[in-house]
Amino acid sequence: MSSKAPRCGLTFSRMKTVRVAVVGAGVIGFSTAVRIAEALPICSVTLLAEKFSPDTTSDVAAGIVLAQEFPDIPLERQRRWFKDGFDHFFAIAHSEDAPEAGIMMCSGCQIFREAPANMKPYWSDIVIGYRPMTDRELKRFPNHKFGQAFTTLKCECSSYLPWLEKRFRKAGGRVEQRRVNSLQELSNDFDIIVNCTGLGSKTLVGDDQVQPIRGQVLKMDAPWLKHFIRDVDGMTYIYPGIHSVTIGGTRQVEDMRLHVDEGDSRSILERCSRLEPSLRKAKVLYQSVGLRPGRRSPRVERELVQMGGRQVPVVHNYGHGGWGVSFSWGTSMDALELVRQCLQEIPLQAKL
Ligand SMILES: Cc1cc2nc3c(=O)[nH]c(=O)nc-3n(C[C@H](O)[C@H](O)[C@H](O)COP(=O)(O)OP(=O)(O)OC[C@H]3O[C@@H](n4cnc5c(N)ncnc54)[C@H](O)[C@@H]3O)c2cc1C
Numbered sequence: 641m642s643s644k645a646p647r648c649g650l651t652f653s654r655m656k657t658v659r660v661a662v663v664g665a666g667v668i669g670f671s672t673a674v675r676i677a678e679a680l681p682i683c684s685v686t687l688l689a690e691k692f693s694p695d696t697t698s699d700v701a702a703g704i705v706l707a708q709e710f711p712d713i714p715l716e717r718q719r720r721w722f723k724d725g726f727d728h729f730f731a732i733a734h735s736e737d738a739p740e741a742g743i744m745m746c747s748g749c750q751i752f753r754e755a756p757a758n759m760k761p762y763w764s765d766i767v768i769g770y771r772p773m774t775d776r777e778l779k780r781f782p783n784h785k786f787g788q789a790f791t792t793l794k795c796e797c798s799s800y801l802p803w804l805e806k807r808f809r810k811a812g813g814r815v816e817q818r819r820v821n822s823l824q825e826l827s828n829d830f831d832i833i834v835n836c837t838g839l840g841s842k843t844l845v846g847d848d849q850v851q852p853i854r855g856q857v858l859k860m861d862a863p864w865l866k867h868f869i870r871d872v873d874g875m876t877y878i879y880p881g882i883h884s885v886t887i888g889g890t891r892q893v894e895d896m897r898l899h900v901d902e903g904d905s906r907s908i909l910e911r912c913s914r915l916e917p918s919l920r921k922a923k924v925l926y927q928s929v930g931l932r933p934g935r936r937s938p939r940v941e942r943e944l945v946q947m948g949g950r951q952v953p954v955v956h957n958y959g960h961g962g963w964g965v966s967f968s969w970g971t972s973m974d975a976l977e978l979v980r981q982c983l984q985e986i987p988l989q990a991k992l
Pocket residue numbers: 663664665666667668669688689690691692696697698699700701702703704705706818819820821836837838839840841844854855856857888889929930931932933958959960961962963964965966967
């Protein structure tokens with residue numbers, strides 16, 4: 641009897657040791673790590689990353705929940721990703737966690753210099769109250785011919801990432817600060833590797849499709865502004881947030897400069913003040929720069945990689961470009977499903 645009890649205990653604790661490494665501590669890494677740790681108690685999940693909040697690209701994001709079409713992903717899948725994220729952020733915005741997680745509703749408009757061919761994008765029935773702007777509303781923007789008015793959400797990653805980390809630790813997750821130079825380094829200590837390294841995937845997995853797209857934003861003290869305005873070209877936007885108004889932006893491909901460019905600051909202020917003249921009177925609180933993990937479409941798939949005599953399952957979730965916050969919860973659901981598939985294929989002895 642006494643010899644059997646410890647064996648049962650041992651089997652149980654060993655059953656919990658499918659060791660999963662999630663690499664990356666941006667919004668994609670933490671969302672994915674939370675999903676896995678909460679849904680798969682058989683896994684022990686360790687999140688490893690070189691940089692954590694407040695030093696990730698995700699911390700720089702304006703955090704508007706909005707979408708563009710990715711050319712290589714079926715529209716239905718993109719729709720599911722976007723809806724999953726929208727519903728998730730909506731639920732937090734209406735919970736007592738809203739201020740700690742940094743999530744709020746926000747209403748405003750996206751304006752177009754020329755009317756688009758598709759007046760009803762796939763996300764139009766997911767956001768709230770989508771409608772074309774009236775001529776009266778558009779009078780304010782004499783250089784624009786068309787506009788979409790709607791209510792969406794805004795997620796401020798400088799609050800959301802610490803909130804996700806807390807949730808991850810509560811689910812039993814571990815966190816380690818470390819640069820990973822090659823996935824091979826992890827193959828002895830982990831059974832499954834989940835790659836959420838954003839721009840880092842260019843070198844870590846040699847993906848030449850990934851390219852930096854530099855973005856600069858200014859945080860303004862302008863509490864009287866309550867509605868967002870986005871020019872659909874993505875170069876000019878004003879997003880009121882919880883503590884400040886984010887204005888932007890720039891989209892400089894293959895530009896790796898992480899310092900603030902004063903020329904960009906002047907240009908952003910000028911462009912945004914044309915849309916919202918009171919910004920000329922507002923104080924700049926601070927400025928930041930981030931490198932978007934540009935890619936034609938995000939890579940959310942799994943593969944088996946030969947590492948030192950065995951095939952290690954690797955799940956990828958990176959390359960979200962300018963829309964990583966919006967799609968973080970949705971693509972991490974797919975990453976979770978891919979990890980689940982890996983679990984079914986891992987030889988039994990790895991699980992025991
Ligand atoms: C100015 C600007 C405004 C934006 N506004 C919005 C917006 O309004 N809405 C929206 O949806 N998106 C927005 N984005 C896009 C969004 O910020 C990105 O898509 C998102 O942050 C990508 O998240 P990520 O987790 O993949 O990358 P990151 O946040 O860059 O995280 C990558 C992580 O991987 C780690 N890492 C990389 N390589 C290694 C390695 N070799 N070893 C260990 N760790 C490694 C890093 O240290 C980091 O922890 C904006 C981006 C910018 C720059």
